[in-house]
Every structure is written in C-alpha cells, then in structure tokens.
Amino acid sequence: MSKSNLVVSTKTQIKVMKKKKKSLTLTQQRALFGYLFIAPFFVGFILLFLTPLIQSLTFSLSKLSVTSSGYHLTYIGLENYEKVLKVNPNFVPSLLANVTEIISQVPVIIIFSFFAASLLNQKFKGRAFARAIFFLPVILTSGIVLAIESTDLLVNSTQGASKEEIEKSTTALKFLQFKQFLYAINIPGPIVGFLVAAVDQIYEIVIASGVQILIFLAGLQSVPKSLYEASTMDGATGWENFWKITFPMVSPLIIVNLVYTIINTFTSADNQIMSLVRHTIFSQSEFGIGSAMAWVYLGTVAIILTVLSLIVLKLTSRYKT
Known part of the structure; x- marks a missing residue:
C-alpha cells in the first residue's frame, strides 16, 4: 500500500x-x-x-381592590388562608366530604377498570363493540349530555314525584337485603360498607372508568404471549400466570391510572369545592379568598396523590418482575 x-x-x-x-x-x-x-x-x-x-x-396573599384604572393589590400575608380554614363555614366540611368520597371511589375505579380491561382483552365475537360500549360514557358525559344529566331534565320530564319515591324506597330495600346477606356470610363491617358504597355508586364508577380501561387494555396487550406459553408449558395455572406475569407487567400503569383518576375526580364539573371556588370568585368577587381556597385544595390533592402513590408503589413492588 x-x-x-x-x-x-x-x-x-x-x-x-x-x-x-x-x-x-x-x-x-x-x-x-x-x-x-x-x-x-x-x-x-x-x-x-x-x-x-x-x-x-x-x-x-393579597386583598384586591377595584379602581378606575383596574385593580390594586394590598399584601396581607396568610389572612385569606385563615378566613378559608377558620371563618368560612362551607369550605372545610366540603373539603372533608370531597376527600372522603375520593378515597372511597378511587380504589373501586382502579379495580373495576383492571377487571373490565382483563375481560375485554379476551378473544370473543364483538370485542371491538364491547370496548366501544365501555368507552362511550366518556364521550356522552361531555357537553350538553352532562348538563342534562346533572339537572335531571329527562328524569323530571318522564317521572312523577310519587314514582320517584317508590323507586327510592325499592332501592333502599334492595340495599338493606344486600347488607343483610353480606353480614350473614360473616364479612367484616368495614368491608360491607365499602362494598355497599361501591354498588351504590356503580353508575358513576362506570362513567369514570373509560380512560383507565383503555390504559390497562393497552398494557395487557403489550405483554408478550410467549411468556404465557412458556409458563403454561411449565405447568403454571391461570391464577399463577396472573400474579407472576400479568400483574407485574401491568402494575406500573396502576400509578398512571391513579394519578389520572384523582386529578379527574378532583376537577370534575360537579365537584363541591370547584363550585364553591367559582362562586366565591365570580359571584362574590372575593378573588383573594377564592384563590386561597384553590391553593388549599391544590395542596390537599398533592398530599393525597403522594400518599396513595407511595402506598401503591409499596404494594406493587413485591410483584415486580
């Protein structure tokens, strides 16, 4: 070269x-x-x-005063927060009721979404139609349909007061029978209360589970089939496949759905705190107090989200592959 x-x-x-x-x-x-x-x-x-x-x-952190040139802010420190937490009679009870409702609903929504996604992941005729049915409430609860549902226009226009009372009494009787059945088979009281509340809110749970079902379904479809084939050849049962393969592979999505569910529920249109904040700011023109309510609410959401995420991480860490 x-x-x-x-x-x-x-x-x-x-x-x-x-x-x-x-x-x-x-x-x-x-x-x-x-x-x-x-x-x-x-x-x-x-x-x-x-x-x-x-x-x-x-x-x-300020007091807003409207002037001819716009508005003027006077710094008052944490005075608005003290009024929200100590003086306002509606905020703290509404916040506690909202937090209790969220803590009781979120686990049910996550469990139902995972169960529904597992069913929809199976091969059967009309699977695409069934998936559309589960996601349909997400579309129907937007816009005018949600407004009609919240005001009960359809119910009020087709039913009389006497019929409503009959239906309420019938529903109460059915739940009483359901409670008695659960107590008869020696289920602990807290679990009975949780199950009864879940059944009572099944309509809201189905409506709030559409996106979570899609997320879980995408995770289930990403699990390699070769893993199931290999474990089945080794003699693993379907129950063992679920806890050894399915759940560990999909467990990271529980955190995703948890975050989405909490944020979606806390910012829903029928949320008591959101309505109270809007009323305080736009109807009463209390911009400082309304903003303080929003920040206290945001802090509460952040704390609940952090605590529940840590609990889920602790519980799912033992199932990681």
Whole structure:
C-alpha cells in the first residue's frame, strides 16, 4: 500500500471514529425521546399556565381592590388562608366530604377498570363493540349530555314525584337485603360498607372508568404471549400466570391510572369545592379568598396523590418482575 493510500485510509478511520463518538447510546436516545414527548406540556405550561398560576398565588396573599384604572393589590400575608380554614363555614366540611368520597371511589375505579380491561382483552365475537360500549360514557358525559344529566331534565320530564319515591324506597330495600346477606356470610363491617358504597355508586364508577380501561387494555396487550406459553408449558395455572406475569407487567400503569383518576375526580364539573371556588370568585368577587381556597385544595390533592402513590408503589413492588 502506498503512502498516500495509507494517509487516506487513516483519515477515513478517524472520521468514522468521530461519527461513532457523536452517535447517541440507546439510553440517551430514549431520554431524548422522553424529553421530546413532554416538551409540548412544558411549552404549554410556560406560555399558558405559569402566569395565571403566579397571579393566583399573588391574589391569595393579597386583598384586591377595584379602581378606575383596574385593580390594586394590598399584601396581607396568610389572612385569606385563615378566613378559608377558620371563618368560612362551607369550605372545610366540603373539603372533608370531597376527600372522603375520593378515597372511597378511587380504589373501586382502579379495580373495576383492571377487571373490565382483563375481560375485554379476551378473544370473543364483538370485542371491538364491547370496548366501544365501555368507552362511550366518556364521550356522552361531555357537553350538553352532562348538563342534562346533572339537572335531571329527562328524569323530571318522564317521572312523577310519587314514582320517584317508590323507586327510592325499592332501592333502599334492595340495599338493606344486600347488607343483610353480606353480614350473614360473616364479612367484616368495614368491608360491607365499602362494598355497599361501591354498588351504590356503580353508575358513576362506570362513567369514570373509560380512560383507565383503555390504559390497562393497552398494557395487557403489550405483554408478550410467549411468556404465557412458556409458563403454561411449565405447568403454571391461570391464577399463577396472573400474579407472576400479568400483574407485574401491568402494575406500573396502576400509578398512571391513579394519578389520572384523582386529578379527574378532583376537577370534575360537579365537584363541591370547584363550585364553591367559582362562586366565591365570580359571584362574590372575593378573588383573594377564592384563590386561597384553590391553593388549599391544590395542596390537599398533592398530599393525597403522594400518599396513595407511595402506598401503591409499596404494594406493587413485591410483584415486580
């Protein structure tokens, strides 16, 4: 090989080595894709939400006075928060009732969503139609349908008061029989109360489970079938396959659905606290007190979300593959 060819070959190898050094590793590529995936959220948060968030925090620490040129803020510290927690007669009871309702509903929604997704993941005729049926309430509970449902226009226009009373008494009798049956088979009282509350709220649970079912269904479909085939050949039962393969593979999605369910429930249109905040700000023009309510509510949501997430992580960590 001539000297000139050797020089050219050496330069080519150096260029190839430089290109290899510049190329990203698999971990770096995944990290880059992750940053690109969440980039729209951060851009939207900075451009659309950051300024109102800071303004709301400023309002909660100030007293707003309307002037001819706009409004004037007077810093008063935590006075608005003291009024919300100690003076306002509606906020704390509504908050406690809301938190109790959420804590009782969230586990039922997660369990029902996982159970429904497991059923819809099976092969049967009309599976696509069944999936659409479960997701249909998510679409129907938006816009005018939700308004009609919340005001009971359809019920009031087709039923009389006497018929409503009969239906309520019949429902109460059925639940009394259901309670007696559960007590008869020696189920503990707290579990009986939990089951009765879950059955009583089955309509709201089904409506609130559409997105969670889709998330669980996507996770179930991502589990390799070869794992089930190998475990079945080794003599594993369906119950063992569930706890050794299905649940560990899908358990990370429980956190996702938990976060979604809590946020979706806390920000629903029929939420008592949300209605109270809107009424305080827009009807009573108490911007400082209303903003303080919103921040206390946000802090409560954050605490509940953190505690429940830690509990779920603790419970699911033992099933990780």
